Amino acid sequence: MPLRDQKIGFLGGGAMAEALIAGLLRSGLVEPASVYASDISAARQEYLEQKFGIKTADNSSVVSAADIVVLAVKPQAISGLLEEIAPAARPELTVVSVVAGISTDFIEGFFKTPVPVVRVMPNTPCLVGEGASALSPGKFCSQPNMDKALAILKASGQAVVVDESMMDCVTGLSGSAPAYMYLIMEGFIDGAVRLGLSRDVARVLTAQTMLGSAKMVLETGEHPAKLKDMVTTPGGTTIAGLYALEEGALRSVLMKAVAEAALRSSQLAPGKNSKT
Ligand SMILES: NC(=O)C1=CN([C@@H]2O[C@H](COP(=O)(O)OP(=O)(O)OC[C@H]3O[C@@H](n4cnc5c(N)ncnc54)[C@H](O)[C@@H]3O)[C@@H](O)[C@H]2O)C=CC1
Numbered sequence: 267m268p269l270r271d272q273k274i275g276f277l278g279g280g281a282m283a284e285a286l287i288a289g290l291l292r293s294g295l296v297e298p299a300s301v302y303a304s305d306i307s308a309a310r311q312e313y314l315e316q317k318f319g320i321k322t323a324d325n326s327s328v329v330s331a332a333d334i335v336v337l338a339v340k341p342q343a344i345s346g347l348l349e350e351i352a353p354a355a356r357p358e359l360t361v362v363s364v365v366a367g368i369s370t371d372f373i374e375g376f377f378k379t380p381v382p383v384v385r386v387m388p389n390t391p392c393l394v395g396e397g398a399s400a401l402s403p404g405k406f407c408s409q410p411n412m413d414k415a416l417a418i419l420k421a422s423g424q425a426v427v428v429d430e431s432m433m434d435c436v437t438g439l440s441g442s443a444p445a446y447m448y449l450i451m452e453g454f455i456d457g458a459v460r461l462g463l464s465r466d467v468a469r470v471l472t473a474q475t476m477l478g479s480a481k482m483v484l485e486t487g488e489h490p491a492k493l494k495d496m497v498t499t500p501g502g503t504t505i506a507g508l509y510a511l512e513e514g515a516l517r518s519v520l521m522k523a524v525a526e527a528a529l530r531s532s533q534l535a536p537g538k539n540s541k542t
């Protein structure tokens with residue numbers, strides 16, 4: 267029970283913090299009274315208090331009150347936030363960062379003492395308990411620190427440990443890919459609407475097909491190519507559709523999407539060719 271008696275504070279109460287808080291409370295691993303959040307938007311703080319029954323306070327008060335703090339601001343705001351909370355940071359704290367493109371080294375550099383930092387790349391499906399998260403330990407991280415971070419992320423889906431050198435890749439894959447999946451689904455839905463199917467029916471059939479196909483991959487452990495072959499009758503419909511997808515170079519487009527997003531992740535840290 268790595269989260270027993272732990273107070274968890276979220277710094278930045280936006281979409282990602284909301285998804286993780288929802289998962290934690292749904293899992294029953296922590297009570298609302300053990301969860302704190304801070305946000306520069308008063309409206310956002312009020313929303314989180316109302317929705318989850320958690321407490322809100324300013325950044326430094328949350329760090330002082332918490333055993334675990336989750337950094338959940340945009341990369342552009344991370345330096346200011348770290349400068350603000352540094353005086354309250356201490357070696358007993360576990361810092362969990364979900365900030366894209368920001369290394370454990372970068373975060374550790376703001377603190378005067380060795381503070382354990384875990385870098386995490388979650389995704390928005392955490393909101394419905396189906397997140398995919400990757401975690402990497404910083405140099406001051408012990409196994410109990412990792413266990414706490416893993417427990418938070420596993421409350422919202424699946425979580426795996428990867429070497430930090432793979433974090434940009436993971437950011438371009440599972441961190442960003444919900445958006446790619448929605449784009450793909452939009453295309454399928456429009457394709458069916460074009461042929462006369464109602465949008466509502468097309469939406470349900472598309473989303474359930476994506477869910478079912480993903481479940482087949484996870485539950486059978488088979489290579490996707492084998493599962494694809496199971497659908498594909500010689501001379502049938504599927505191979506006709508696959509031919510169109512291959513003509514559009516779907517697989518190379520998807521590979522490029524992961525690479526472009528990973529490249530952008532590597533540029534997000536302040537001072538690293540950041541565009542914003
Ligand atoms: N949205 C996504 O799909 C994913 C986002 N992430 C990462 O999670 C982090 C948060 O992203 P989102 O939740 O999507 O952004 P968001 O914009 O929804 O939330 C950020 C929140 O931080 C607040 N904020 C800004 N400066 C602050 C400060 N100094 N102190 C306290 N609060 C402050 C903002 O008011 C906002 O509510 C980002 O670093 C992003 O890279 C990681 C994985 C997936």
Ligand SMILES: O=C(O)[C@@H]1CCC=N1
Pocket residue numbers: 366437441442
């Ligand atoms: O687009 C972004 O930068 C963030 C990180 C991964 C998903 N959303």
